[in-house]
Amino acid sequence: MASKGLDIKTIAMIGCGSMGGGMAQLFAENGYHVALEDPSQDQVQAVLVAAKASNIPSDRFSKHTDYKSLCEALDSPKVFFWSLPHGGVGDKVLEGLLPYLEKGDIIVDCGNEHWENTERRQGKCVTKGIRYVGCGVSGGYQAARRGPSMCPGADDETLALVLPLLRTVAAKDNNSNPATGAVGTGGAGHYCKMIHNGIEHGMMSAISEAYTIMRKGLGMNLDEIGDVFEQWNSKGELQGTFLIWISRDICRTKNMEGKRVLDEVEDKVVQDYTGEEGTGVWSNLEAVERHVPAPTLTVAHYLRIASGDRHQRAQIQKTFGTGTGDPNKDHTAAFPPEELDVDDRGKFLEDLRMAVYTACLAAYCQGMLIIEKADKEHHFNINYVELMQVWRAGCIIQADYISETLLKPIYDNRDLKSESSNPLLHQHVASDLKRGFPSLRKVVASGVEADHVIPALSATLEWIKYMSSTTLPANFYEAQLDYFGNHMYDRKGDDGKGLPTQGKHHVEWKAA
């Protein structure tokens, strides 16, 4: 099948692991011939076996162990999809391919690559007339097979060429529109995918915290919790939220012995240690470097990295001591989470739902603030309407209500050059955060009282307070800075605007 933008029938898939393998089958299912290349022949074989099981004709694939034969199997222009680990691997593959590439050939890098690597490679390719698209892909291996969310960034001409191809395979939203679009120039696609993952981590943490509150704080069993997630996902502010939906399944899934799989899972996330993924680290570095407070994302990340070294936590736990003397108490933590003092469980669960929603909305807002800042500073020329569409299906942060009701109206039909896209400056978003605040405060207060681990929920509460206040404890902070460092301060109302510029006053708080 030929795509409208490119008259090709064959594509290459370089990297045939979880994601690349799924996408290879997806392209083949859509009529393309897929030339497979991966150093692991087992991976390539696994793709062919899975494709056979899906009744995809075997002649839709060819296997290649060198770039020459891979390139000979392709049409002109040659189109390569990459699904590789981030970092040096991509550079190595590009070096290997370059001798066989011609003007007009296209590379679509579908890994979670760092956007600066993407732009560096785009710079290298452009001198040879080769088009390099940084295309974040989301939804995990199942979406890769069924149809992922695809977030491409490149120059307009290149995007116009590849988008018909991406639209063919991308996930489709409820109106059958593909979850892809012309997101922006240069590394914009990988930048937005990186922030997608930052938002993802904030949402995941808030939901995981709610799970523990239900399990340990309210004494609910997994069937009951699964039912709660199902209800949350079916109506109201959390409806159509992919992570809530999979949370239901996680609660219900049993192993061969009929026991819950979740109860076998150790409490540690190690991707940041193994270097397997980088998006969480990078998105938080971006937030800090661009002066965007994104605590829901950041504390979620701290929880992950604290969790990763469980061995160290066990040692610290011993140092703190866990003995309360009461054999009925939980002895698996220095500050074991206790049952919550809740009068009306139904009412509290409604507060919990709103608290989780508020944290998810906050994570989205914080992510969008980082993107907006980077866009202004780096001139990604982001098309926010298209970006919203990328997140409407197939991706991990899919959240129908947040996207459709709250964020989309900010970007639709607006001239963002003259109007701010800061979600917090839009009344309907501010109203929703304000509406969720009392529930979030109740949940955080109860959670804190009972020693629950609730970083994303509590950090979101603080974020809402400090982002909407003009009487922060920062006046005292500023005074301390001026006292010891002569760092200067503004007097109340000095410039009338409170812009982030250095103050003009210093006081000798104590004679030197």
Ligand SMILES: NC(=O)C1=CN([C@@H]2O[C@H](COP(=O)(O)OP(=O)(O)OC[C@H]3O[C@@H](n4cnc5c(N)ncnc54)[C@H](OP(=O)(O)O)[C@@H]3O)[C@@H](O)[C@H]2O)C=CC1
């Ligand atoms: N898993 C997920 O849920 C998602 C992953 N991603 C991103 O997609 C990319 C791929 O991830 P995933 O499929 O999970 O990872 P896998 O490890 O399953 O797949 C990566 C594949 O790339 C192969 N590879 C390594 N070096 C080369 C090379 N020089 N040439 C060709 N192939 C090579 C690996 O082979 P070998 O095993 O022999 O090293 C492996 O088969 C990553 O950037 C990841 O961050 C994006 C969204 C979701």
Ligand SMILES: O=C(CO)[C@H](O)[C@H](O)COP(=O)(O)O
């Ligand atoms: O990109 C993804 C989803 O969007 C991948 O699932 C990725 O593996 C998640 O890893 P991490 O949590 O370390 O970012």
